[in-house]
Every structure is written in structure tokens, then in C-alpha cells.
Amino acid sequence: MKALLIAASAAVLVSGCATTMNEETGADMEAEAEPIGMPTQAPAYIEMAQSSDMFEIESSRLALQRSRDPAVRSFAQMMINDHTRLSGEMMNMARSMRLPMPPMQMMPRHAEMMERLSAASPAEFDMMYRREQLMAHEEALMLHRTYAERGDYPPLRALAARAVPAVEMHLAEVQRLPDRPMEPIMQDEPYDAPEPATTTRRRGERG
Numbered sequence: 217m218k219a220l221l222i223a224a225s226a227a228v229l230v231s232g233c234a235t236t237m238n239e240e241t242g243a244d245m246e247a248e249a250e251p252i253g254m255p256t257q258a259p260a261y262i263e264m265a266q267s268s269d270m271f272e273i274e275s276s277r278l279a280l281q282r283s284r285d286p287a288v289r290s291f292a293q294m295m296i297n298d299h300t301r302l303s304g305e306m307m308n309m310a311r312s313m314r315l316p317m318p319p320m321q322m323m324p325r326h327a328e329m330m331e332r333l334s335a336a337s338p339a340e341f342d343m344m345y346r347r348e349q350l351m352a353h354e355e356a357l358m359l360h361r362t363y364a365e366r367g368d369y370p371p372l373r374a375l376a377a378r379a380v381p382a383v384e385m386h387l388a389e390v391q392r393l394p395d396r397p398m399e400p401i402m403q404d405e406p407y408d409a410p411e412p413a414t415t416t417r418r419r420g421e422r423g
Contacts, residue, residue, distance in 0.1 A: 254362035258372055261363045262310050263318035265379075268356045269303035271326035272296075275333055275348060282341050291389055295349075298386070302379055309375055326352070346393040353387040 255261045276292035276299075283289055310317060322330065329348045336344040357380065364377040 254359055256363060256366045256368060258310075258313075258367065258369045259316050259318075261359070261367060261372070261376070262306060262315065264323065264359055265306055265356070265376075266303060266318045267321075267323040267326045268352060268359065269299040269306075270320075270322050271330060271352055272299040272349075273303075274322075275330060275345065275352075278333060279341075279345050282338065283345065285342050285394060288342050288345060288393055291349075291393060292345075294389070295386070298382055302382065305375060309372060313369065313371065315369075342394050343396060346390060346395060349390045349393075350387070353383055353390060357383045357387060 255264060272295045276295040279288055279292035280296075283292070307317070321327075329352065333341075333344055333348050360376045360379045360383060364373050364380060367373040367376060
């Protein structure tokens with residue numbers, strides 16, 4: 217009987233240790249897991265970053281054509297300038313490291329965002345531009361942060377780390393953009409020309 221009790225106690229102890237080890241291992245694996253969809257390999261990171269930059273540039277060119285809001289237009293010009301520079305730096309580094317060059321086209325996700333923005337009505341364009349920019353910059357921030365922390369090429373990690381403050385600043389700026397439909401243009405009241413004066417002559421008056 218004593219032997220059975222000792223064996224049962226040992227089994228409980230082993231089971232408890234195994235449970236603790238599994239929980240700790242699971243916690244470690246969860247802590248080391250990458251954010252969903254955020255690459256840590258250089259080719260995939262460069263492709264996603266390049267697609268993100270292309271969306272920023274093309275959507276902002278469209279904003280310069282369609283928006284009448286000075287704040288939106290100013291932000292759009294900043295996006296064109298900053299993301300053209302960031303994209304150029306990344307492409308130069310990729311060439312110097314002899315990494316595969318990404319296709320010069322947007323990934324499906326960014327292409328869909330561009331299609332939605334292109335289809336926006338004039339009254340809703342500014343609000344739609346803000347929404348798409350907000351989503352794009354939240355994604356870009358996670359992308360650059362992840363690679364800066366866990367990327368496989370140290371020089372590229374340093375470039376990603378330098379991109380993080382710029383994207384954070386862009387995200388803060390886009391949150392200040394108008395989050396409402398544009399007010400319709402008020403047209404002037406039609407001009408009514410005064411009726412010509414009429415002269416009524418009395419009997420016996422000379423003209």
C-alpha cells in the first residue's frame with residue numbers, strides 16, 4: 217500500500233513539473249513569435265517595404281490631384297518626399313548587398329487600398345485618404361520595428377531602425393487630418409439682372 221502511495225505521489229510530481237515546463241516553453245515560444253505577416257528575412261522585408269512606399273507615393277500623388285484641403289495636400293507632399301527617399305535608400309542597400317530586387321509593383325493588399333481610394337467620391341476622398349494612410353502607416357511601423365529587432369542582415373536592421381521614427385512621425389501627422397466628408401462647394405446665387413426701367417407717359421406730355 218505504501219509503495220502505491222509513493223508511486224502515485226511521484227506521478228503527480230512529474231505531471232506537475234511537465235505542466236510547468238510546457239507552460240514556460242509555451243510562454244517562451246509566444247514571446248519569440250513574430251507579429252503576424254511581418255517578415256524577418258531580408259528579401260520579404262524589402263518587398264513589403266517597397267510596396268508600402270509605392271502605395272504612399274502613388275496615393276499621395278492622387279491626393280495632390282483631388283484634394284482641396286491644404287492640410288491634406290501638405291501631408292501628401294511630405295509622403296512623396298519622405299517615402300521616395302526611404303525607398304531609394306533601401307534599394308541602394310539591397311543592390312550593395314546583392315539581394316534580390318523586389319518587383320516594381322504593389323502587393324495585392326496595397327493595390328486594393330489604392331483601388332478603394334481611387335473609387336472614392338470627391339466629398340469622401342479626404343476622409344478615405346486619411347483612413348488608408350492610417351492603416352498603411354500602422355502596418356509599416358510594425359514592419360520596420362519587427363525587422364529592426366529581429367532581421368537577418370545587421371546593415372538592413374539599422375536602416376529599418378532609422379525608418380521607425382519617420383513612420384511614427386507620419387502616423388502622428390495623419391491622425392490630425394480631417395476625419396469627415398468634405399463640405400460641398402457652395403455655388404453663388406444666380407445673378408438676376410435688373411429689369412429695364414419703363415417710362416409711362418401721361419397724356420399731353422412730350423417725349
